[in-house]
Amino acid sequence: MSASVVSPPRIDTRLNKFSQAGVVLLSAAAFLANQPSIVAVAAGVLALSALAPAIGPFRLLYRYVVVPLRLLKPRLVEDDPAPHRFAQGVGAAFLTASALVLFLTPAVALGWALDLIVFVLAGLNFTVGFCAGCFVYYQLGKLHLLPRVRYEGGFHWRGV
Amino acid sequence: MMNLILRLGVVLALGGLTALIIALGRAFVAGQHRRARAAAPLASVGTGPASAVRILAFSSADCRQCHTHQTPALRRVLAARPGQLSVEEIDAPATPDLAARYHILTVPATVVLDAAGRARAVNFGFAPTARLLEQVDAVLNETMAA
Numbered sequence: 001m002s003a004s005v006v007s008p009p010r011i012d013t014r015l016n017k018f019s020q021a022g023v024v025l026l027s028a029a030a031f032l033a034n035q036p037s038i039v040a041v042a043a044g045v046l047a048l049s050a051l052a053p054a055i056g057p058f059r060l061l062y063r064y065v066v067v068p069l070r071l072l073k074p075r076l077v078e079d080d081p082a083p084h085r086f087a088q089g090v091g092a093a094f095l096t097a098s099a100l101v102l103f104l105t106p107a108v109a110l111g112w113a114l115d116l117i118v119f120v121l122a123g124l125n126f127t128v129g130f131c132a133g134c135f136v137y138y139q140l141g142k143l144h145l146l147p148r149v150r151y152e153g154g155f156h157w158r159g160v
Numbered sequence: 161m162m163n164l165i166l167r168l169g170v171v172l173a174l175g176g177l178t179a180l181i182i183a184l185g186r187a188f189v190a191g192q193h194r195r196a197r198a199a200a201p202l203a204s205v206g207t208g209p210a211s212a213v214r215i216l217a218f219s220s221a222d223c224r225q226c227h228t229h230q231t232p233a234l235r236r237v238l239a240a241r242p243g244q245l246s247v248e249e250i251d252a253p254a255t256p257d258l259a260a261r262y263h264i265l266t267v268p269a270t271v272v273l274d275a276a277g278r279a280r281a282v283n284f285g286f287a288p289t290a291r292l293l294e295q296v297d298a299v300l301n302e303t304m305a306a
Contacts, residue, residue: 031167031171032171034163078225116174119171119174123178124182
């Protein structure tokens, strides 16, 4: 990221809500149907969204199906996309761990607990907009463990 | 079948627990809001005559929304009621006593004070121009009526 960014970073909150709803449904469906494979799929989807947002399955579905069908209208707001990507990465890590535990170990309860943590946190973000992963991101930024965004008159990014 | 009902129960219980936590969180914030409005009057810090309305705008260096949204909104409020109010920018992390006085939980936060320094409205989080104007006008109308 260069020193100055002319236009402020924006995120599409509708896309975020859509992804959160998708994660809630996938993680709940996996548990209800007792299907670790659905957890693995959800983990893959979230990992792609975090590592390569441009080809995130939720984003593609949203952009090429949901928006053209006018099921949702994009709503861009000024926000930093980095914490949200980080949160998706954390979700992907939990779901990957969940799938590994469910497939490779007999610790079924632990595996489903990891899946249900993602279910609750994605649900919390979907309903009241509290993003637990972003909260962790900001706290790590305060501890100087992650790049932190600082506003200094113009849009200058520090450490990114 | 039994298994599915059990799992459905777990999902519903988790949903209920989350809803309970959200309700408790909202009650806590509402309590902080009440206590902030009950804070003792704040004397004017400036030298000139105190404005009819003062807005304390809590912010911090890291707060993106404060600078991109709250500051422009406050500027619009100032422009809409020229000469009738003043805005004091406050760096919340650097002013913990003032932040504690108004139970500031987040930035941006805005406190609307009347001429006597009493907190008349408190906003945790971004306060749009229209809401701030409403709060300012409520104080101004009362001052004119008195």
